[in-house]
Amino acid sequence: MAGPTHAYVKLKGKIQLPPGETVRIRHVAEMVTNSPSEAAIRDTVLHTLCKEDGKRYVVDIIQVIDALQRTQPELLVHNIGPENMIIEVLVPQRNINIVLVVFVWIVLFIGSGLAIMNFHTDVSMLEVHQRIYELVTGQKNMHPFIIQIPYSFGVGAGMILFFNHLFRKRFNDEPSPLELEMFLYQQNVDEYVLMNEAPGAKKK
Structure with missing residues (x-):
């Protein structure tokens, strides 16, 4: 009988993504898992950056755990790092005046x-x-x-x-x-x- 599958998640400190980008687990966290569905887990969608998010979007570990358990109910998620991190939304640079x-x-x-x-x-x-x-x-x-x-x-x-x-x-x-x-x-x-x-x- 196979044992439970675990995922050890560590949120990154700060990343930069363009507006409209679909934020996935692999963008915001480092992860080690014994699940055979590792690729699918890393591609789990968290959020799509939109104009309402402004220049910064905060990702909380609870949001990550919730997304993982909705797509992989049998997965036991363990946080081994900070509880939240920042996504800085890259805005187009204005021409220099x-x-x-x-x-x-x-x-x-x-x-x-x-x-x-x-x-x-x-x-x-x-x-x-x-x-x-x-x-x-x-x-x-x-x-x-x-x-x-x-x-x-x-x-x-x-x-x-x-x-x-x-x-x-x-x-x-x-x-x-x-x-x-x-x-x-x-x-x-x-x-x-x-x-x-x-x-x-x-x-x-």
Whole structure:
């Protein structure tokens, strides 16, 4: 007599699918099973992405178990991973608006320049440079360009090294502080979506 068939399911963290795609078990989960119908189990339909789903659709493990047991009533499903995951719906990319890009670039350039100048004013950087020049040369100079110009280049070089990028070129494999902040932001967004848009959360 054959023993019961088991399926060990582990939901993936996050995937991307195009709108209108039919979501199947193989899309959202890794699975190990001793069932002879493994191919059919992996192709079990969970959902079809539609416009009402928005940009993200949350899959809950209960939804997976329910779909599997409706199509394979004899299958014993075991969850060995997270209880839910996110499907990010890929939306068509808009054409880049050059005027908007240039406007944002100018605003950021002026804003960052003002921020640096205000910081230097707050810490009296001009007086510091004047004092350093006087200590080194023994003469007073109200505009020590020989210090200020290399310092300005040094600020730019320091920013490039800090963010680990020069345009698209990376200096090493370590993530930059900006990339880490973007990663933490995306992680917080995903956690919020899982907590507030999961099927169980919507019913509350």
